[in-house]
Amino acid sequence: MVAEASCDPVETGDANPATEVLLDVVVPTPAHSGLGDRLTYCHTVALPPGTLVRVPLGARAVVGIVWGTPATAPATPVRPISEAWQALPPLAAEWRELVGFAARYYQRALGEVALAALPPALRELDAARLQRRLQRAPEPVPPVSPPPAETPPPLTDAQAAALAAIETVDQPILLFGATGSGKTEVYLQATARLLARDPQAQALVLVPEINLTPQLEQRFRARFGDAVTTLHSRLTPAQRLQHWLAAHLGHARIVLGTRMAIFASLPQLRLIVVDEEHDPSYKSQEGARYSARDLAVYRARLGADAGCRVILGSATPSLESWHAADSGRYRRVHMDDRMGGARWPRLRLVDLRQQPRGTLLAPPLQAAIEARVARGEQALVLLNRRGYAPVIACDACGWKSGCPHCSAHLVFHKADRRLRCHHCGHTAPIPRACPDCGNVDLAPLGRGTEQLEEQLAAALATLQRADGTPVRVGRLDADTSRARGALERTLQAVHDGAIDVLVGTQMIAKGHDFRRITLVASVNTDGALFASDWRAPERLFALLMQAAGRAGRDAAFVAAQGSAVELWVQTAYPEHPMFAALARHDYAAFAAQQLEERRSAGMPPFSHQALLRAEARQLEAALAWLRHAAEAAHDLPGRAHVMLYAPVPMALTRVAGIERAQLLLESPHRPALQALLAAWMPRLHALRGLPDTRGLVRWAIDVDPLSF
Structure with missing residues (x-):
């Protein structure tokens, strides 16, 4: 499409079609604007695709990316490019293909995905400031600082077999490695072998959460020195730009x-590692709503001719990846044994029906924790709910501390005596009396990590460690790790033995290499056991398996203590079949059973889904817009193979004063679903402004959704 065809050329130069080159430029145009993915501009010389430029867009000057040349010359005048950043190497063709695929598959504007993948600070520069920034960029460093900072340990047979498969198999590798089996060492040595073969090659290692980055970064830096850089949202804008440039320039x-x-510019990318590939954090819940894991597989395919490999590692792979391996699309490589002969935790089920009513920590479990601490061992206690209590309630009239802006309760946080909404951030003081009936006897209902920490500290108050010092109980959740450096300090305290019992949410179950943990306990399991989300069993099994994997990792320490490594689970349903597979640490049996259920029900991965979500000031407006959307899809390509379900309110209907509803699309044929979505988009944009949809705030399509 012509860029601002009705506007005169800007003052940066005269547009002379006879002498100037026409270029298609991707800019961040709103999807509903109708301007298309690419706009045509002119320049004095040809620019290679991938060149960053600054161009006029309406009254603004924006950063764009040259994408090629137009197929036909426009009939109307075009505006010239304001400046071209030729000092910066163009973005590679494989990067542009990745961005183009993500935009098409996840139904977003090309410019939205392409420009969002660049550091915000880069988009604010001009050519002169960029030139100064590049002059200050550090020189490339060798991949390993001689001599190596860390000597690699000898490989086990399973690790050697995994490395051989990575180097010889052209398919994506699903590294099915038990917790503590040495998957990280496989990642390290696969990277070292790659750089030994090609010193200019680059590797990308993805982790699901920033909380796991410091630990893995420490291990990679110990092995590879300053050849490692990081990219995540906790970096400052200047740091993110610096690290992005280091990757883009090959330094x-x-x-x-x-x-x-996953969208980093890595022109020599030859290896992609997706650690804990099952983790739902790899799926974005805003913007393009992309899956970094799935894009990693696609990006490796784009670089296959250059020898790019992808490793998906997990002790509890996603059922989608497991099914892909079953069907031959991925190569599954097993690492079944834990390092050093470490033993698997023995499952101990505590039947809550046999415990006093309202028990937070069953007496047998509390006694087991006390015994461990007395022997100098450590314990993890998992409760996936932060705060002191999920709600404050009045026994007299039934009032509960609801959020005024969300369909959720305000959570009681005792540390600062506040009620907090974990969805919109609203806070309020604890009322002195019930707002409805005036009763002053308000009580917390349910338990969170704050209350569990308090109860454990009280229970262990009279117990002393071997050196005579008091037992210390620590907590790790989103509240305690918010301050800068707090996460690292807590983890280091656990590693140093300064914390005897660590209470926390699922943060404590992911990837940490604790050496003195011999007991892990899950105290509130049943909420996830019967959740309405059909993915809940998969997530719960993965969480418990991952949590269990924190125990008994140091076989020598366990042997010296003479202790049994245990996983305690409190449940009112000990006969549930999931626990039978958990007791055997048999993920394969659990996956087979779950996949058979999904096959029978026609659920992913045996079908493909998308959600159309609408948000409005009034719920009826959101539902009305979704009904119009469904009607507009009746004659679209692929419609005969796509099921459109009736619009319904979302489970959490109101968030921050906005009402939310959704419409589910499902098809056994991915191409049919994609064809319908692509043809549907223009019609969806045209639905704004209908009389019964006034108050519509926004809408979005979520392809391959993980939450409903």
Whole structure:
């Protein structure tokens, strides 16, 4: 499409079609604007695709990316490019293909995805400031600082077999490695072998959360020195730009980051590692709503001719990846044994029906924790709910502390005596009396990590460690790790033995290499056991398996203590079949059973889904807009193979004063679903402004949704 065809050329130069080159430029145009993915501009010389430029767009000057040349010359005048950033190497063709695929598959504007993948600070520069920034960029560093900072340990047979498969198999590798089996060492040595073969090659290592980055970064830096850089949202804008430039210029050989790093510009990318590939954090819940794991597989395919490999590692792979391996699309490589002969935790089920009513920590479990601490061992206690109590309630009239802006309760946080909404951030003081009936006897209902920490500290108050000092109980959740450096300090305290019992949410179950943990306990399991989300069993099994994997990792320490390594689970349903597979640590049996259920029900991965979500000031407006959307899809390509369900309110209907509803699309044929979505988009944009949809705030399509 012509860029601002009705406008005169800007003052940066005269547009002379006879002498100037026409270029298609991707700019961040709103999807509903109707301007298309690419706009045509002119320039004095030809620019290679991938060149960053600054161009006029309406009254603004914006950063764009040259995408090629127009197929036909426009009939009307075009505006010239204001400046071209030729000092910066163009973005590679494989990067542009990745961005183009993500925009098409996830139904977003090309410019939205392409420009969002660049550091915000880069988009604010001009050519002169960029030139100064590039002059200050550090020189490339060798991939390994001689001599190596850390000597690699000898490989086990399973690790050697995994490395051989990575180097010889052209398919994506699903590294099915038990917790503590040494998957990280496989990642390290696969990277080292790659850089030994090609010193200019680059590797991308993805982790699901920033909380896991410091630990993995420490191990990679110990092995590869300054050849490692990071990309995640906790970097300052200046740091993010610096690290992105290091990757783009090839100075950084190894990039370690969260899901956003999948769009990093890595011109010599030859290895992609997706650690804990099952983690739902790899799926973005805003913007393009992309899956970094799935894009990693696609990006490796784009670089296959250059030898790019992808490793998906997990002790509890996603059922989609497991099914892909079953069907031959991925190569599954097993690492079944834990390092050093470490033993698997023995499952101990506590039947809550046999415990006093309202028990937070069953007496047998509390006694087991006390015994461990007395022997100098450590314990983890998992409760996936932060705060002191999920709600404050009045026994007299039934009032509960609801959020005024959300369909959720305000959570009681005792540390600062506040009620907090974990969805919109609203806070309020604890009322002195019930707002409805005036009763002053308000009580917390349910338990959170604050209350569990308090109860454990009280229970262990009279117990002393072997050195005579008091027992210390720590907590790790989103509240305690918010301050800068707090996460690292807590983890280091656990590693140093300064914390005897660590209470926390699922943060404590992911990837940490604790050496003195011999007991892990899950105290509130049943809420996830019967959740309405059909993915809940998969997530719960993965969480418990991952949590269990924190125990008994140091076989020598366990042997010296003479202790049994245990996983305690409190449940009112000990006969549930999931626990039978958990007791055997048999993920394969659990996956087979779950996949058979999904096959029978026609659920993913045996079908493909998308959600159309609408948000409005009034719920009826959101539902009305979705009904119009469904009617507009009746004659679209692929419609005969796509089921459109009736619009319904979302489970959490109101968030921050906005009402939310959704419409589910499902098809056994991915191409049919994609064809319908692509043809549907223009009609959806045209639905704004209908009389019964006034108050519509926004809408979005979520392809391959993980939450409903």
